[in-house]
Amino acid sequence: MDWSKCIVCQAETGKKLSCPAKSKRKDTGAGYETFIANIRLFEEAGCEDLPEWIKSEVKDAETLAINEGKWHSTCYSRFSRTKADRLAKRKRKRESDAFDKTFTRVNSSNSNDPRGVTVSTALTPGMFRGNMCFLCHEKGGRLHQVQTLELDRRLRDCVQVVNVR
Incomplete structure (x- = not known):
């Protein structure tokens, strides 16, 4: 994994990369904590779209902070809390439908x-x-x-x- 690229897509698109480690906010690691929490929700909901390098190399917020993980805003938004909640809801519905059948x-x-x-x-x-x-x-x-x-x-x-x- 190349930590100088977007941790989600690993592509060089020319778009600006956001890096929470370089944030001017007091809680610089909050962006990483949120990202990791959302990734965990996607895993629990059975998401199969998670890039392999995220599963293997992005273990926790500390790893992201140490390596100054960056992302494109569009890549980050693919793993929002709202989308994780929707995925979990669809999973529960599929399981409920399977039960009802x-x-x-x-x-x-x-x-x-x-x-x-x-x-x-x-x-x-x-x-x-x-x-x-x-x-x-x-x-x-x-x-x-x-x-x-x-x-x-x-x-x-x-x-x-x-x-x-």
């Missing part, structure tokens, strides 16, 4: 199930030997692997509502 409400007249609810096998079906059902805590049988955040809590809530009826 695993359940299908069925008209009770079309089903032998008096509760009118069946579980779809939209997610990866298969046998997982040695694993245990997180609903009934029994081993064996046909299990389905699911990998969404908070699925256990949401599924238990749904089952509880269905069992109350």
Whole structure:
């Protein structure tokens, strides 16, 4: 990584580079702290657009300050807090939609199930030997692997509502 170039794009575009280390503000490292915090939010939200050198060489604000990291204002704005929040929101929505697709409400007249609810096998079906059902805590049988955040809590809530009826 060339620290004399923009730490985001590593390109020489002729555009002005901003360097928080050379700021006249009292809190000269604040720009680096904000950038690192935003990068962490993008990582948590599953951003795949992070340049490899940011993942490997930009560890913390101190590293940026020591090397006097610089950026183009347009490159910096790609990793704003607002964009990180939007990305996280889209991720939560995708996970929620994936969860919702695993359940299908069925008209009770079309089903032998008096509760009118069946579980779809939209997610990866298969046998997982040695694993245990997180609903009934029994081993064996046909299990389905699911990998969404908070699925256990949401599924238990749904089952509880269905069992109350």
